Amino acid sequence: MGLNLVQAWSQAKQRLEAAGLAGPVIDARLLVEAAAEATRTDIVTDPYRALTPEQEARLADYLARRERREPVSHILGRRGFWKIMLQVTPHVLTPRPDTETVIDVVLKDFPEHAPWSVLDLGVGSGAILLAILAERPAAKGLGIDVSEEALAVARDNAAHLGLAGRAAFFRGDWTAGLGSESFDLVVSNPPYIASDVIETLEPEVRDYEPRIALEGGADGLDAYRTLAPEILRVLKPGGRFAVEIGFDQKAAVETLFREAGARDLRTVKDLADRDRVVAGSK
Template sequence: MGSERSEPAEPGNMTTIPETLRAATERLAPVSATPRLDAELLLAHALRIDRNDLLLRQRDLSIPPDFDALLQRRLTGEPIAYITGTRDFWTISLHVTPDVLIPRPDSETLIEAALDHFGARSPARILDLGTGSGALLLAALSQWPQARGTGVDISPAALAVAQDNADRLGFGERAAFRLGNWAEGIEGPFDLILINPPYIARDVALAGDVLHEPESALFAGADGLDDYRRIAPTLPRLLAPDGMAAIEIGYDQRLSVSALLADQGLSVASRRDLAGHERCLMATPARPS
């Protein structure tokens, strides 16, 4: 006797949180590498609680009516961060919109590199070029309570998101944001410069969450190096003598970007992210021989 495989049940038809999560996980599996996590985050957002509360209280919660709509958005490929409007980064939680790149754990490598460079010291002045949501600058300000910083972005919409994040986190008095094209018109010196520029080559085919992110934050010319070429010549005048620039790079760009920095007389070292990819270049003023 043959049997037919049943389709996953619709979450809205489930009566309990555990059943709803199981059904949503099945539906998300074809479109997400983390279907269970996605289901939990979306359901917690619909319930207006955090994920930990959801997991602890799932036996006594009811299914919210708008969960199906959120699930449908994820099934079309929309990133979780844009649906919920939040993303955790380093020790802070950020508000994000489609006007900004979604902060990723890979970028935390820049903060780790800065911690190693400064040790017990604290940078006094921080510059974040291409600040977007303000993720790198605000993570640094959370790490060093005495520091002050400036975030620069060419997008007024991104700057509005960054300013909102700074105010919400209580860093409004220590963070200033300005509209600009990289370091044009910026006066140094800065102890720490954080840079996460676009670095994807124009003809690279994208997939996943990045399809929904702003192209201006992703692409950088035919070889992905256009913005590094603009930024590198500005760093010697902006860096304090004991300062450091932490620069995010693509997995295969260490040699090419290092050469651009070395041509400006900077010393360069690299740091790998948790996946083992060359992710961050640390540029420092060359020491006199």
């Protein structure tokens, strides 16, 4: 006798709990939905729908991978962020709810129908840039990343979201090659984890996320030392910036931007009440 949806979800939760994983309820539901080609509504309204043998086998594979601490986003190849769904691969940082604080901050500064320009430095999957463009239909953006594999993911995400006509991407080292280009808004979620902290991270991050998107040097601040003066250089007068930071980096990052000439500096907390975004203007 095969599994039905509610049995599959219950057994999946038990397996992930036994493996000591955080968030087993949500992870189990997401894996069951993907394996059984079902929705959350299906589980509620049609809980006794049987899985096919192929779907059971797929679920077993997904659960075994999750037990090995592979992130759900890598298993499924996608992750929701803000109001959009993004493709995710091992070549890009998995978008996190903390980073949505950047979106919340910048949208308040720009009216919906203003034709403003956005630069996303270290664009990765395109999460920040594409979430902004999806909310501001008159805006256009440029995403830069040193990883060609990451840029391929960002381009695919832009195409799938119908935003390819307003988003351009190219490979580069932060602002190198931009010349005299200037922007109304610059955003970035740079690598900010200190090198000696990397090995203490959860396996989902340490073993599966791209190291280049995590490691910020001995004190985690290497990227900001480069970015602070460069962001101010490529901003238009009166333009604004917002960068994600580590929970304990407020003072150091604010100082770097203040020394670079930034004005109106402020640090915004995320939903967990941790310092998360430093924002300011030129």
